[in-house]
Amino acid sequence: MSTKTIIVTRPAGQARQLIEVLSHHIEHGGVAKRSLPEILSLPLLTIAPKSDDHLADHIVSALSNADLAIFVSPNAIESVMRLLEQDWQDFSKKIIPIGVMGGSSQLALKNHGIGLEENPTPIIIPKNNEQWDSEGLWQELQSLKWDWQHKKVVIFKGGGGRDWLADTLKNAGAKVEAISTYVRIPLDIDNPAWHAIRDLDFSKSLWLLTSSEAVRYLGQVMQDQFTQNLNTASALCPHHNIADAAELIGFGEVFTTEPGDEALVKATLAWLTI
Numbered sequence: 001m002s003t004k005t006i007i008v009t010r011p012a013g014q015a016r017q018l019i020e021v022l023s024h025h026i027e028h029g030g031v032a033k034r035s036l037p038e039i040l041s042l043p044l045l046t047i048a049p050k051s052d053d054h055l056a057d058h059i060v061s062a063l064s065n066a067d068l069a070i071f072v073s074p075n076a077i078e079s080v081m082r083l084l085e086q087d088w089q090d091f092s093k094k095i096i097p098i099g100v101m102g103g104s105s106q107l108a109l110k111n112h113g114i115g116l117e118e119n120p121t122p123i124i125i126p127k128n129n130e131q132w133d134s135e136g137l138w139q140e141l142q143s144l145k146w147d148w149q150h151k152k153v154v155i156f157k158g159g160g161g162r163d164w165l166a167d168t169l170k171n172a173g174a175k176v177e178a179i180s181t182y183v184r185i186p187l188d189i190d191n192p193a194w195h196a197i198r199d200l201d202f203s204k205s206l207w208l209l210t211s212s213e214a215v216r217y218l219g220q221v222m223q224d225q226f227t228q229n230l231n232t233a234s235a236l237c238p239h240h241n242i243a244d245a246a247e248l249i250g251f252g253e254v255f256t257t258e259p260g261d262e263a264l265v266k267a268t269l270a271w272l273t274i
Contacts, residue, residue: 023039044211047075062177066154124144207236210237
């Protein structure tokens with residue numbers, strides 16, 4: 001009887017950390033050694049930060065008169081800070097508040113000392129982790145009671161992605177500048193990581209899906225390259241938008257968790273007991 005398989009679909013660096021945490025909890029969670037699952041890394045997208053002098057100058061110029069900066073992900077934070085190599089509070093004569101959508105981004109800011117300064121940078125984040133998304137951040141921003149018609153907002157994002165928050169801020173009267181600081185590169189179909197997927201028993205697989213764009217790419221690959229389909233496989237998603245995408249490409253069973261790795265690990269352990 002084949003063992004269960006967990007497929008982590010994050011970019012390689014982020015996947016490594018989650019796999020280590022998962023492995024630790026599984027090995028110390030009472031799972032019999034003969035039943036230990038196999039954990040595979042399938043980095044459906046690779047994050048490639050943009051790096052050119054023109055972009056760096058553009059960011060510095062945009063921040064010089066910004067009233068709010070929004071980072072859509074930890075990748076946006078890392079790409080901007082790596083590109084500029086400068087303390088956040090050096091970009092403007094005033095301290096620019098930062099809006100983020102979840103705990104991973106908040107942690108990434110802290111890793112760069114942002115929010116920990118002598119006069120801390122205000123970090124705006126949805127209070128309820130079940131609302132760690134664009135809509136949740138907008139609710140939090142509305143509580144500030146700002147006159148958006150007199151505010152400039154800079155949004156740091158990847159290429160493509162949702163424009164809902166930018167459109168909502170524009171509709172509220174804000175001047176919005178969205179700057180793409182990284183691109184997502186799909187996993188080449190010839191990459192060896194796909195080989196293990198071809199031999200997989202899909203009925204005993206759990207796919208950890210953390211990006212709607214990655215899910216859509218997976219669906220495209222499955223349709224074009226695989227004779228198997230996903231209707232016997234299970235998916236675990238930390239947001240309803242990702243879960244909707246997983247259902248659309250044909251996953252037989254889709255579970256939605258709260259955001260954050262802790263919830264992903266807990267739900268994965270629960271699946272292993274089924």
